[in-house]
Amino acid sequence: MATELHFDCGTLVAPTLPEDDTLRAVFQRDTRTGVYRAAARHYREVVLRLRELGLPYEDRAKRFEPLEVGLATPIEPFPHQKAALEAWSGAGGRGLVELPTGAGKTLLAVLAIARVKRPTLVVVPTLDLMTQWQGVLSKHLGMPVGMLGGGVSDRQPLTVTTYDSAAMQTEFHGNRFGFLICDECHHLPAPSYRFIAEGSLAPYRLGLTATLERTDGGERVCAELLGPLVHRTDIRELQGRYLAPYEVRRVEVPLTPEEQARHDEARARYLGFIRQRGIRFDVPEGWARFLAESQRTEEGRAAYRGYREQRRIALTSSAKQDVLWRILLEHREDRVIVFTDDNETVYTLARRLLLPALTHHTPVPERKALLGAFASGELPVLLTSRVLNEGVDVPEARVGVVLSGSGSVREHVQRLGRILRQRPGKRALLYEVCSAQTAEASISERRRQHRAYQEEEGEAC
Amino acid sequence: MLTRELLLFRVRDGKLRPSFVKREDLALRTLATELIAEVAAGAGRSRDDIEETLALRAGAHTRPKVARGLVKLLVDRMLFDEPSEGIAEARATAFREAARVLRSLPSDATVEAYEARLSEAFPRPLPELREALYADLPGHRRLRGWEALTSAELLDRYNLALAQGPLFDARRLTLRAKAPELLRVRKVLRWLKFCRLVAEVRREGEDWVLEVEGPGAMLALQKKYGLQLASFLSVVPVLERWQLTASLESPRRRVTLVLDEKDPLVSPHGSALGHIPPEVATLAGGFDDADWELDLLPLPRHTGAAGLCVPDLTFRHKQTGREVALELFHAWHAGPLSRRMEELRSRPDAGLLLGVDRALAKDAQERALLEAHPQVVLFHGFPSAKRLRARLSP
Numbered sequence: 082m083a084t085e086l087h088f089d090c091g092t093l094v095a096p097t098l099p100e101d102d103t104l105r106a107v108f109q110r111d112t113r114t115g116v117y118r119a120a121a122r123h124y125r126e127v128v129l130r131l132r133e134l135g136l137p138y139e140d141r142a143k144r145f146e147p148l149e150v151g152l153a154t155p156i157e158p159f160p161h162q163k164a165a166l167e168a169w170s171g172a173g174g175r176g177l178v179e180l181p182t183g184a185g186k187t188l189l190a191v192l193a194i195a196r197v198k199r200p201t202l203v204v205v206p207t208l209d210l211m212t213q214w215q216g217v218l219s220k221h222l223g224m225p226v227g228m229l230g231g232g233v234s235d236r237q238p239l240t241v242t243t244y245d246s247a248a249m250q251t252e253f254h255g256n257r258f259g260f261l262i263c264d265e266c267h268h269l270p271a272p273s274y275r276f277i278a279e280g281s282l283a284p285y286r287l288g289l290t291a292t293l294e295r296t297d298g299g300e301r302v303c304a305e306l307l308g309p310l311v312h313r314t315d316i317r318e319l320q321g322r323y324l325a326p327y328e329v330r331r332v333e334v335p336l337t338p339e340e341q342a343r344h345d346e347a348r349a350r351y352l353g354f355i356r357q358r359g360i361r362f363d364v365p366e367g368w369a370r371f372l373a374e375s376q377r378t379e380e381g382r383a384a385y386r387g388y389r390e391q392r393r394i395a396l397t398s399s400a401k402q403d404v405l406w407r408i409l410l411e412h413r414e415d416r417v418i419v420f421t422d423d424n425e426t427v428y429t430l431a432r433r434l435l436l437p438a439l440t441h442h443t444p445v446p447e448r449k450a451l452l453g454a455f456a457s458g459e460l461p462v463l464l465t466s467r468v469l470n471e472g473v474d475v476p477e478a479r480v481g482v483v484l485s486g487s488g489s490v491r492e493h494v495q496r497l498g499r500i501l502r503q504r505p506g507k508r509a510l511l512y513e514v515c516s517a518q519t520a521e522a523s524i525s526e527r528r529r530q531h532r533a534y535q536e537e538e539g540e541a542c
Numbered sequence: 543m544l545t546r547e548l549l550l551f552r553v554r555d556g557k558l559r560p561s562f563v564k565r566e567d568l569a570l571r572t573l574a575t576e577l578i579a580e581v582a583a584g585a586g587r588s589r590d591d592i593e594e595t596l597a598l599r600a601g602a603h604t605r606p607k608v609a610r611g612l613v614k615l616l617v618d619r620m621l622f623d624e625p626s627e628g629i630a631e632a633r634a635t636a637f638r639e640a641a642r643v644l645r646s647l648p649s650d651a652t653v654e655a656y657e658a659r660l661s662e663a664f665p666r667p668l669p670e671l672r673e674a675l676y677a678d679l680p681g682h683r684r685l686r687g688w689e690a691l692t693s694a695e696l697l698d699r700y701n702l703a704l705a706q707g708p709l710f711d712a713r714r715l716t717l718r719a720k721a722p723e724l725l726r727v728r729k730v731l732r733w734l735k736f737c738r739l740v741a742e743v744r745r746e747g748e749d750w751v752l753e754v755e756g757p758g759a760m761l762a763l764q765k766k767y768g769l770q771l772a773s774f775l776s777v778v779p780v781l782e783r784w785q786l787t788a789s790l791e792s793p794r795r796r797v798t799l800v801l802d803e804k805d806p807l808v809s810p811h812g813s814a815l816g817h818i819p820p821e822v823a824t825l826a827g828g829f830d831d832a833d834w835e836l837d838l839l840p841l842p843r844h845t846g847a848a849g850l851c852v853p854d855l856t857f858r859h860k861q862t863g864r865e866v867a868l869e870l871f872h873a874w875h876a877g878p879l880s881r882r883m884e885e886l887r888s889r890p891d892a893g894l895l896l897g898v899d900r901a902l903a904k905d906a907q908e909r910a911l912l913e914a915h916p917q918v919v920l921f922h923g924f925p926s927a928k929r930l931r932a933r934l935s936p
Contacts, residue, residue: 085888087847090738090757091765094847096889111760113742113753114844116889120761141847141888252738252765275764366794372547406653413645428679432672434653435640435660437633442679447630454634460641 083137086127088256091280093119093127093142103130121255122306125284143282145200145259148238152195153223162189165312169287170196175308177266177288177300183476184314186289187214190262191221197285199259200238204247204277206265209439212449214241214264231445244274251280260285263307267292270299278306327509333517334400347390354384395516396485397426404514405430408482409462412510416455416477419464422485427464439465481511543618543772544700548611549707558790558797560704562806563608565697573603574612574693581616581688589622590681608700615699619689625678633675639663698808705807706775708790708799710768714755715788715799719781721748724839725815726781728852731842733777733811735850737770743841757848775801779809821924822854822870829927834934835860840867843894846885851894857934866934867894868925873901886917895933897925 087094095117098104107127108117119127124142131138158166162185165178174197180186194201203218205211208231218226218239227237230246236254261281263269266288269278278286288307293300304310336344355362360371375381375388409417421427424440431438437451437460454460456477463475550561563570577596584592596616600609643659661668676682691699709715719727727750734741734754742753754774756767771788778784778801785802801807818838829836840856853867871879879902886894897919903909912918919925919933 085847087888089848091763092758092761096847109760113740113755113760114848116844116847118757118761120758120763272764273766279763280758280765402653406656409644410647410649410651413647428676432675434656435636435671435675437637438676444625444630450630450634454638460637461644462641 083139084131085139086124086142088121088142088144088282089118090252091121091255091276093121093124093282095127099131099134099136101130101134120279121282122279124282128284142256143259144256145238147198147259148200150195150198150222150224150239152191153221156188156192156221158188158192159185161185161312161314161318162192165189165314166192166196168311169193172308172311174260174285174287176286176311177290177293177303177307177309178311179290179293179313181314182291184291186264186291187217188221190264190287190289191218193262193285193287194218194222194239194260197260199283199285200257201240201260201262202247202254202258202281202283203239203241203262203264204244205241206244206268208243208441208445209448209452210264211241211243212445213452233445244268244271244277247277248273251277255281258283260287261307262287262289263303264289266290266303266307267294267299269306270297270302275302275306326507327511329511329513331513331515332404333515334398334404335517336394336398336400340394340398344391344394347387347394350387351384351391354381354387396422397429398516401484401514401516402430404512405482405484406434408480408512409434412480413461415461415479416458416475417462417480417482418475418478419462419482419484421464421466424466426485427466430464436462436464439463441466479507479509481509483511483513485515544611544614544703544707546707546710548607548614549704550607550611551704551708553795553797556797558708558799560701560708560799560801560805562701562704563697565694565701565806567697569604570608570612570697571693573599573609574696577609577612577616578691578693578696581620581685582690584685585687586684588681589620589683589685592620592685593617593681611700611703612696615696615703616688619691620685621687621689622680622683623686625683629674629678636664636671636675698806699810701806702776702808702810705799705801705805706772709772709775709788710766711790711792712768712771712788712799713759713766713791714753715771715774715786717752717754717778718746718785719750719752720783720785720803722750722781722783722839723815724818727839729780729811729815730777731850731852733774737774739767739770739774740844740850741842745841777809777811779803779807780811780815819854819870825924825927826855831927831931833860834858834931840865843867843891845882845891845894846888849881849885851882853894854897857930865893868897868919868930869894870897870899870925871902872899875899876902883915892917895919895930897921 082097084099085096087096093108094111095108098108098117104127107123107130108119111118121142128138128140161180165180166189169176169178178186178189180189190203203214205214211228211230215226215228218241222239224239225237227235227240229236229240229242229250231243236257240258242250258281261278261283263278263286267290268274269288286307288303293303293310293313300310335341354375355371358374360374361367362371372385375385405419419430421430424442427438427440430436439448439451443451451460451463452475455463455475458477551558552561553559577599580595580599581592593613596613597610600606600613603609640660640663643656643663647656647659657668664671666674719730730752734752738757739754740757741755744751754771756765756770758765759767775786778786781803783803786800788799790797790799822838826836826838834857837856837858840853843851843853845851851867851869853869856865856867858865869882871882879896879898882896886896895917896915898912898921900909900920900922903912903920909920912920917933919929921929
């Protein structure tokens with residue numbers, strides 16, 4: 082009897098199995114339902130093994146066939162793109178590619194799709210990236226490209242989705258795509274996202290990122306689920322030629338005496354509480370413990386308000402707003418992206434200065450329109466919190482202003498990446514504005530621990 | 543459902559017990575009534591406004607966490623309008639005009655000068671323009687309606703949500719149905735399938751024990767089935783007499799959720815249980831055989847790669863204990879019959895007979911195939927005892 086393979090909610094099921102140790106090591110006997118079961122990601126090795134053994138099998142798992150897809154017009158890849166594509170093909174169509182932001186990861190993916198010719202699911206971190214990828218794939222592959230996420234549900238043989246949507250949908254469509262591309266794949270190791278790759282049959286896999294390295298060693302999970310690192314190009318190899326040269330300016334601004342007094346009082350209240358309770362933020366659950374304990378007493382609630390107040394003052398001081406205004410004025414003929422840590426600041430600035438805000442609340446059509454108007458120069462400024470942190474292609478942006486952010490190195494590098502797309506004669510400029518004598522100064526130090534910042538020119542604004 | 547910070551429970555001796563509220567608690571009934579009245583009268587108000595009003599009421603209650611939980615369940619049932627047309631367009635126009643003004647400023651212009659130029663550029667006063675700029679944000683949307691319920695029902699939903707919440711940390715659960723009625727078991731099993739869960743089912747005397755988990759739970763997958771397990775719990779109270787345990791894994795500790803029929807849990811899935819077809823009841827009443835006895839409460843069977851069959855009845859051999867289940871397919875079951883035949887081909891199951899209504903075998907070729915199948919009994923109305931005996935003891 083032929084071995085049957087089925088797909089069941091992100092798993093690969095065989096009602097019966099031949100006597101083969103390799104296959105039996107991949108599957109586990111499911112005593113609940115009387116079948117053999119494995120994670121769907123093992124589909125490729127199972128099929129290859131059955132073929133190697135010359136055993137008949139009936140593939141009822143996959144719901145995809147080779148796809149007639151090719152480049153609408155020829156693309157001449159950059160040398161680093163060509164090298165990455167060949168390395169990935171040489172690894173059997175599985176693996177990770179690390180390229181700096183702006184180095185053309187999307188076009189590399191287009192070339193890979195045209196080469197493997199399989200229905201493809203592209204997974205991206207944000208809705209903005211989803212619409213951007215859809216546009217690029219449609220343009221270069223000349224066929225309709227579907228989207229899943231942000232209220233849009235249109236599955237096509239070529240589909241772009243978000244990590245959040247894919248995590249929920251993989252058990253239903255994990256057998257529909259032969260090629261899985263995870264953009265910004267450093268997200269994949271998150272426990273809630275791993276299933277996207279674990280529960281997918283896709284024999285071909287490509288992980289793309291500018292920052293593969295994770296502090297928790299999650300890059301090993303990427304390699305296990307998508308394949309090994311097959312190509313890497315450093316940001317400094319491409320700067321000037323394929324990426325714009327750049328400059329980072331750090332601007333430290335003082336609080337006004339009145340702001341400083343309010344800041345110090347609120348901070349003392351908050352710090353006093355955590356010291357008294359022995360709460361430490363350098364241990365796991367430290368933050369959760371603070372949140373829980375701060376809600377139990379009036380003193381705790383006052384400490385929590387103190388935490389919020391000192392943070393708000395540091396993030397939105399009047400001196401910061403003055404500096405921002407001067408930057409906007411100085412660069413009013415450029416394209417400027419302003420990054421903040423929270424939506425509240427974005428909307429406050431948007432209302433005050435009548436500048437467009439782009440947050441997770443912005444509907445998909447408006448996002449497209451805003452990015453289009455920014456690209457055309459109709460709008461010179463975009464205010465955003467975190468949604469433009471990653472991957473979104475805004476080649477016209479020359480100036481970035483980090484008004485506030487977390488201590489994450491990755492976030493900071495990705496923000497820098499937004500303004501590095503190459504344009505003739507372009508020299509990118511990243512301002513980092515932080516409040517002196519507040520916790521923000523040390524947060525700023527933390528996030529700048531990356532090689533991209535080692536050659537910066539410090540310059541006062 | 544309730545978010546993690548709204549869950550109330552106690553842990554003692556490694557057992558987690560939700561802190562259920564009493565349906566008769568006058569203070570909570572009063573609060574629930576007030577909250578519901580607030581929502582019922584809230585049509586047209588903004589989401590931020592309603593949520594703030596409800597939050598203030600909740601904060602003032604003597605049991606604020608319970609009150610916030612009730613508010614959460616109510617907010618989940620609210621329906622808000624879509625953004626008004628034209629807001630995004632008006633916003634885009636404002637931004638384009640503001641960009642023009644910004645570019646026209648001299649290099650030493652102040653913010654105040656910019657604001658003065660904006661005021662000249664727009665027909666509307668600047669404060670009004672700022673106020674209307676993001677009127678379509680979710681918090682500004684207007685209440686359009688809500689899924690109504692009574693104060694008692696709200697407390698029932700709250701108790702169920704308290705029990706469902708911890709299941710988000712569970713990988714599996716064990717359910718013991720104590721001497722259940724057939725139709726109640728069927729409803730639970732149907733819901734199990736609907737939740738895309740699998741179960742190892744065994745009978746212990748009159749009781750049924752179900753080890754329930756997700757299909758991939760046995761593998762080292764990161765896939766969590768917490769939401770599906772929580773959803774499954776909602777049907778469990780239908781059983782009337784039951785006990786449920788689930789091992790919960792959180793980074794800090796390992797505890798077991800323990801629930802049973804004495805807890806104030808009410809299923810929202812209604813009391814309708816379906817019915818036993820009269821012909822099945824007739825057969826059960828009249829089936830008299832020296833070798834075989836008939837069981838109306840058969841164990842479910844896993845079929846094919848991922849199918850679940852809940853047979854209509856099971857024949858058990860009195861001497862050997864061998865069991866043969868019978869699943870009936872009526873005229874409206876063409877799809878399920880085709881699927882089951884496929885599953886039998888994929889994974890033969892000698893312990894399953896298919897009773898097929900002749901209405902499903904109109905085509906001559908199809909009829910010949912069915913008649914030749916050793917596990918199929920064709921019937922008009924209901925398979926006769928004689929035909930069934932012939933299949934049971936060939």
